[in-house]
Amino acid sequence: MAKRIDGKAIAAQIKEELKEQVQQLAKDNITVTLAVIQVGQDPASCVYVRNKQRTCEELGIHSLSYELEETTSEEKLLSLIQELNAREDVDGILVQLPLPGHINEKDVLNAIDPAKDVDGFHPYNVGALSCGEEGFVPGTPAGIIELLKRSDIRIDGKECVVIGRSNIVGKPIAQLLLAENGTVTIAHSHTVNLKEVTKRADILVVAIGKRQMIDAEYVKPGAAVIDVGIHRDEANHLCGDVDYESVFPVASAITPVPGGVGPMTIAMLMKNCIESRRRRL
Numbered sequence: 001m002a003k004r005i006d007g008k009a010i011a012a013q014i015k016e017e018l019k020e021q022v023q024q025l026a027k028d029n030i031t032v033t034l035a036v037i038q039v040g041q042d043p044a045s046c047v048y049v050r051n052k053q054r055t056c057e058e059l060g061i062h063s064l065s066y067e068l069e070e071t072t073s074e075e076k077l078l079s080l081i082q083e084l085n086a087r088e089d090v091d092g093i094l095v096q097l098p099l100p101g102h103i104n105e106k107d108v109l110n111a112i113d114p115a116k117d118v119d120g121f122h123p124y125n126v127g128a129l130s131c132g133e134e135g136f137v138p139g140t141p142a143g144i145i146e147l148l149k150r151s152d153i154r155i156d157g158k159e160c161v162v163i164g165r166s167n168i169v170g171k172p173i174a175q176l177l178l179a180e181n182g183t184v185t186i187a188h189s190h191t192v193n194l195k196e197v198t199k200r201a202d203i204l205v206v207a208i209g210k211r212q213m214i215d216a217e218y219v220k221p222g223a224a225v226i227d228v229g230i231h232r233d234e235a236n237h238l239c240g241d242v243d244y245e246s247v248f249p250v251a252s253a254i255t256p257v258p259g260g261v262g263p264m265t266i267a268m269l270m271k272n273c274i275e276s277r278r279r280r281l
């Protein structure tokens with residue numbers, strides 16, 4: 001029977017730690033400011049952006065909100081980013097993804113000053129992660145490492161399999177597991193005999209984007225299973241890429257959806273904002 005890794009509780013603990021750090025900075029009249037840009041009204045993005053703003057409030061971080069029309073031109077968005085890059089009082093800039101189809105995501109992410117790229121998506125920060133240089137690590141993969149560490153799950157020397165090779169989760173989590181001395185395999189849609197590969201894993205990170213695809217047959221008994229997916233099931237309940245009921249009896253530890261990796265994403269974003277302020281002192 002697995003231990004349920006409570007991401008909501010761990011994120012709450014991290015947010016308490018961060019709140020104290022913000023209060024310490026405030027004693028020296030130092031404030032932390034995050035600018036959040038949303039283009040359009042994608043319903044899921046609205047929820048995430050609202051949660052980010054609410055978390056800023058909870059922690060005492062100042063947030064600036066830019067809600068742009070769905071039809072906003074790329075030029076206008078780039079000009080807002082340039083303006084925020086130049087502002088001394090802005091520590092972090094994030095553009096909520098996905099963007100409407102007429103906007104080139106790469107051009108937009110590349111326009112953010114890497115020193116304020118608290119999402120860690122700019123090529124400079126991607127490179128910094130692979131070289132072990134100082135930069136910003138994206139919230140979701142950073143949150144996964146924190147979940148493992150705070151749940152006393154050892155990474156060093158372990159077989160780690162990541163399913164998914166996205167720039168936001170798959171590739172960075174593979175880098176981070178490697179940096180923790182895991183033996184890392186990245187599996188993806190072209191991987192042959194996926195079950196054989198995943199059954200080797202002591203730590204299985206699932207970011208495949210397919211609802212409840214990973215059941216007990218893919219999991220080695222005693223493995224720790226981290227579910228990054230977010231979907232809705234037939235009853236409109238949130239669920240992940242992992243079939244939780246099937247895997248729970250086999251794994252040694254498992255993250256639920258909701259309440260697993262998701263809450264960590266925002267906690268780690270806040271951590272990056274505070275770190276950005278500190279680096280710019």
Ligand SMILES: Nc1nc2c(c(=O)[nH]1)N[C@@H](CN(C=O)c1ccc(C(=O)N[C@@H](CCC(=O)O)C(=O)O)cc1)CN2
Pocket residue numbers: 047048094095096097098119139140230238257258259260261262263264265266
């Ligand atoms: N600029 C960014 N865009 C996107 C990111 C990102 O890190 N930066 N990641 C995702 C969305 N995301 C944050 O923006 C995010 C997703 C999920 C959660 C979360 O807490 N999920 C809850 C469920 C919440 C719900 O839907 O009710 C959970 O899993 O428990 C937080 C943040 C894509 N875009």
